[in-house]
Amino acid sequence: MDLAVLWFWIVGALFIGYFILDGFDFGVGISLPFLGKKDSERRVLINTIGPVWDLNETWVIVAGACLFAAFPEWYATLFAGFYLPLFLILIALILRGVSFEYRHQRKHESWKRAFDTMIFVGSVVPALLWGVAFANVVRGVPLNEKFDYVGGFWNLLNPYALLGGITTLLLFFLSGLYFILLKTDGELHARAQKLAVKVGIITIVVAASFLVWTIIMSEFKLATIVCSAIAAVALIGAVALNYLRKEGLSFAAVAVTVAAAVLTLFVTLFPNVMPSTIDPATNSLTIENASSSAYTLEFMTWVAVIALPLILLYQGWTYWVFRKRITHATIEAAAH
Amino acid sequence: MNEILDPLILSRWQFGLTTVYHFLFVPLTIGLATTVAIFQTAWYRTGKVHYLQLTQFFGKIFMINFAMGVVTGIVQEFQFGMNWSTYSRFVGDVFGAPLALEGLLAFFFEATFIGVWIFGWNKLSPKLHLASIWCVAFATALSAYFIIAANAFMQNPVGYQINAEKGRAELTSIGDLLTNPVALAAFPHTIAACFMVSAGLIVAVAAYHLSRNQHLDTMRPALKFGLWTMLGAGAATMFFGDQLSLAMVATQPMKMAAAEALYNTATGADASFSIFTFGTPDGQHELFSIRVPYLLSLLSTHSFDGTVEGIRELQAAYSTKFGPGTYSPTIWITYWAFRWMIGLGLYHMLVAAVGLFVTRKGRSPKRWVWRVAIWSFPASLLAMSVGWVFTEMGRQPWIVFGLLKTEDAVSPELTGVQVLISLIGFTIVYGALAVVEFGLIKKAAVAGPAPVETADDGSDTPVPTATVY
Numbered sequence: 001m002d003l004a005v006l007w008f009w010i011v012g013a014l015f016i017g018y019f020i021l022d023g024f025d026f027g028v029g030i031s032l033p034f035l036g037k038k039d040s041e042r043r044v045l046i047n048t049i050g051p052v053w054d055l056n057e058t059w060v061i062v063a064g065a066c067l068f069a070a071f072p073e074w075y076a077t078l079f080a081g082f083y084l085p086l087f088l089i090l091i092a093l094i095l096r097g098v099s100f101e102y103r104h105q106r107k108h109e110s111w112k113r114a115f116d117t118m119i120f121v122g123s124v125v126p127a128l129l130w131g132v133a134f135a136n137v138v139r140g141v142p143l144n145e146k147f148d149y150v151g152g153f154w155n156l157l158n159p160y161a162l163l164g165g166i167t168t169l170l171l172f173f174l175s176g177l178y179f180i181l182l183k184t185d186g187e188l189h190a191r192a193q194k195l196a197v198k199v200g201i202i203t204i205v206v207a208a209s210f211l212v213w214t215i216i217m218s219e220f221k222l223a224t225i226v227c228s229a230i231a232a233v234a235l236i237g238a239v240a241l242n243y244l245r246k247e248g249l250s251f252a253a254v255a256v257t258v259a260a261a262v263l264t265l266f267v268t269l270f271p272n273v274m275p276s277t278i279d280p281a282t283n284s285l286t287i288e289n290a291s292s293s294a295y296t297l298e299f300m301t302w303v304a305v306i307a308l309p310l311i312l313l314y315q316g317w318t319y320w321v322f323r324k325r326i327t328h329a330t331i332e333a334a335a336h
Numbered sequence: 337m338n339e340i341l342d343p344l345i346l347s348r349w350q351f352g353l354t355t356v357y358h359f360l361f362v363p364l365t366i367g368l369a370t371t372v373a374i375f376q377t378a379w380y381r382t383g384k385v386h387y388l389q390l391t392q393f394f395g396k397i398f399m400i401n402f403a404m405g406v407v408t409g410i411v412q413e414f415q416f417g418m419n420w421s422t423y424s425r426f427v428g429d430v431f432g433a434p435l436a437l438e439g440l441l442a443f444f445f446e447a448t449f450i451g452v453w454i455f456g457w458n459k460l461s462p463k464l465h466l467a468s469i470w471c472v473a474f475a476t477a478l479s480a481y482f483i484i485a486a487n488a489f490m491q492n493p494v495g496y497q498i499n500a501e502k503g504r505a506e507l508t509s510i511g512d513l514l515t516n517p518v519a520l521a522a523f524p525h526t527i528a529a530c531f532m533v534s535a536g537l538i539v540a541v542a543a544y545h546l547s548r549n550q551h552l553d554t555m556r557p558a559l560k561f562g563l564w565t566m567l568g569a570g571a572a573t574m575f576f577g578d579q580l581s582l583a584m585v586a587t588q589p590m591k592m593a594a595a596e597a598l599y600n601t602a603t604g605a606d607a608s609f610s611i612f613t614f615g616t617p618d619g620q621h622e623l624f625s626i627r628v629p630y631l632l633s634l635l636s637t638h639s640f641d642g643t644v645e646g647i648r649e650l651q652a653a654y655s656t657k658f659g660p661g662t663y664s665p666t667i668w669i670t671y672w673a674f675r676w677m678i679g680l681g682l683y684h685m686l687v688a689a690v691g692l693f694v695t696r697k698g699r700s701p702k703r704w705v706w707r708v709a710i711w712s713f714p715a716s717l718l719a720m721s722v723g724w725v726f727t728e729m730g731r732q733p734w735i736v737f738g739l740l741k742t743e744d745a746v747s748p749e750l751t752g753v754q755v756l757i758s759l760i761g762f763t764i765v766y767g768a769l770a771v772v773e774f775g776l777i778k779k780a781a782v783a784g785p786a787p788v789e790t791a792d793d794g795s796d797t798p799v800p801t802a803t804v805y
Contacts, residue, residue: 050454050804050805051451054447055447058439058443058444062439062440062444064413065440066439068428068431069432069436071428072427073425075428075432076417076428079416080747081749086414091761091762093407098769098772101399102400102772102776149749150749153754292429292506292507293429295507296432296506299507299510300433303437308440311444314445315448322459
């Protein structure tokens with residue numbers, strides 16, 4: 001296989017990893033005002049992702065760096081073109097990241113409240129805007145003959161992209177709720193279960209509309225239909241399994257949903273990486289015209305082939321180390 | 337063009353601001369990771385309680401600091417594409433590789449084991465838990481290597497060829513890229529400086545408590561450790577800084593000329609180094625200066641009769657080679673940044689040496705001595721920042737030396753309003769977080785090490801407390 005094509009799928013896999021992992025982090029953050037009635041409950045919620053949010057967020061740094069190295073043109077067009085949404089995502093990620101570390105450093109109620117709000121906003125904004133950004137990439141954006149984005153900010157807020165954003169927001173919220181179900185117990189757990197049922201049904205409706213729209217836009221491309229179908233079945237399965245209180249399986253199924261949904265976008269895109277709405281034949285970025293040289297790709301392939309299995313191994317081990325549920329007792333036994 | 341809304345100028349301000357800010361946290365992360373690992377190793381091997389207290393105490397400061405390093409680091413990676421897309425298209429084939437290596441080999445490792453270390457106190461065996469902080473320390477240094485190798489390409493491009501058809505630089509040798517002589521000197525220089533910063537923090541905190549006669553059992557060894565680290569790291573920073581200036585003279589002679597504001601080529605005794613200069617506002621004529629003869633020759637060539645090229649000669653040579661244009665950086669910035677960097681570095685070694693002398697055999701110095709020690713921490717951060725300002729401003733007008741100018745590298749369709757929005761946004765958020773961050777680190781530092789809890793079984797075995805958010 002052509003190495004550039006291989007890297008298209010590696011970049012896709014890294015974004016899938018990012019959206020599965022940071023997706024449930026975002027979901028936990030979004031759930032704070034809905035589930036955390038008391039401070040101790042909000043602490044339990046935050047501690048469910050305490051040891052892993054940083055490594056989950058690192059996936060986007062690695063995905064971005066690999067995009068830069070393997071497809072400099074794609075990286076340049078995407079990041080310069082989507083300047084303001086990415087700026088908002090950055091501010092959100094900054095506020096969210098420091099809040100985890102800062103909120104427990106002082107006992108004042110107003111101090112904690114401020115950081116709870118920042119965690120919530122810092123989770124909603126990227127969960128929404130990543131969907132908007134990726135939907136726009138698939139839909140196509142106006143690029144000039146130098147592959148520079150010329151559409152302005154408001155052009156990015158079209159109905160299809162906004163639906164994509166709401167889809168990722170809901171999907172991440174749902175996967176966060178399923179993660180909370182795996183990691184908590186008692187009253188909080190019961191509340192999360194109730195909310196998960198409701199959010200599950202809304203997510204099915206919204207995600208299905210987005211996938212159908214994507215299928216139509218792809219002019220009924222077979223791969224798009226297949227991946228969309230997998231995403232839809234997995235999502236319905238996840239909601240059903242959650243209803244049957246199969247916590248592990250429902251979380252696994254929602255992870256499959258996220259993976260299949262992101263894959264839907266990548267297979268729809270293929271072999272383009274950023275189709276242009278102006279002169280698509282000449283102005284579109286493709287795997288071929290956006291990729292790095294054969295030498296760079298070959299070297300990078302060696303690194304990725306060796307490193308990625310090890311990365312999955314030690315990150316998996318971390319989740320195993322912190323597999324226990326977080327309870328009020330865990331929080332109170334600690335020093336802070 | 338309206339200068340206030342020039343995307344180039346605004347983007348440069350934004351990159352400078354966010355990068356200097358990011359690098360206030362990075363040196364502490366790098367330096368403290370190893371420091372904490374050393375304290376924890378000492379506890380593991382000796383079982384002495386004060387080592388555990390020091391581990392957890394500086395571990396807490398490390399944790400407050402590291403989150404800022406992580407989140408401000410994402411901005412750095414995104415900005416290359418957001419504000420400098422022409423640069424990204426031009427160098428991505430070369431420059432992207434070390435960034436991807438950093439991510440795949442270092443960042444994942446660091447982020448994973450930081451979580452394991454913070455939350456794993458009572459979940460892992462002591463040996464495995466100790467190993468996790470060493471993993472973090474190793475990964476921070478490794479990531480510094482890749483990013484410095486990427487930066488070194490901008491200072492001294494190697495291992496590439498120009499693909500005229502695609503209009504970009506393409507990697508031809510990853511080995512050459514990663515063994516760039518500038519990187520080989522800049523890496524140990526930077527790492528040693530990181531240890532100066534972390535030692536500065538330790539000395540400042542220990543001085544604060546010792547001047548109040550409190551936490552003596554932990555802070556006395558901490559002070560000693562901090563002062564020796566400061567002295568050793570200072571010497572190493574100077575040694576590798578000297579190596580780096582040799583590499584700089586060989587690859588970017590204009591930067592050395594700008595560092596000394598040397599307008600005309602000079603040899604031997606004339607290649608003097610000015611400690612202080614007061615010149616005309618345009619910086620071209622000096623009115624008063626204190627000069628050390630031969631020193632610039634020594635710094636640049638390691639000999640007394642070396643020749644150091646001047647700005648005018650280099651400007652003429654570059655104009656012939658690259659076409660008309662200005663090829664010198666802003667001289668007053670490079671001149672003063674270079675002096676502040678060296679001056680503060682020497683100041684630290686002096687503080688460390690004097691500190692070791694006045695506290696020998698448990699002596700306690702006067703109060704103002706402790707004050708000086710406390711200020712060595714902000715001074716070390718300042719030294720680090722002016723060092724980076726020097727090396728990056730000294731590279732101008734180039735973004736990649738000899739290949740691409742900064743003015744040609746900015747994203748073509750970016751508007752001034754967009755950059756103004758993000759610049760204001762970053763300034764407000766970074767400013768507010770700096771206040772919070774400083775307050776939290778100060779609070780943790782002033783509180784001092786917490787007493788260690790002992791096991792429930794009635795024995796005196798110390799038990800590390802678990803961390804939760």
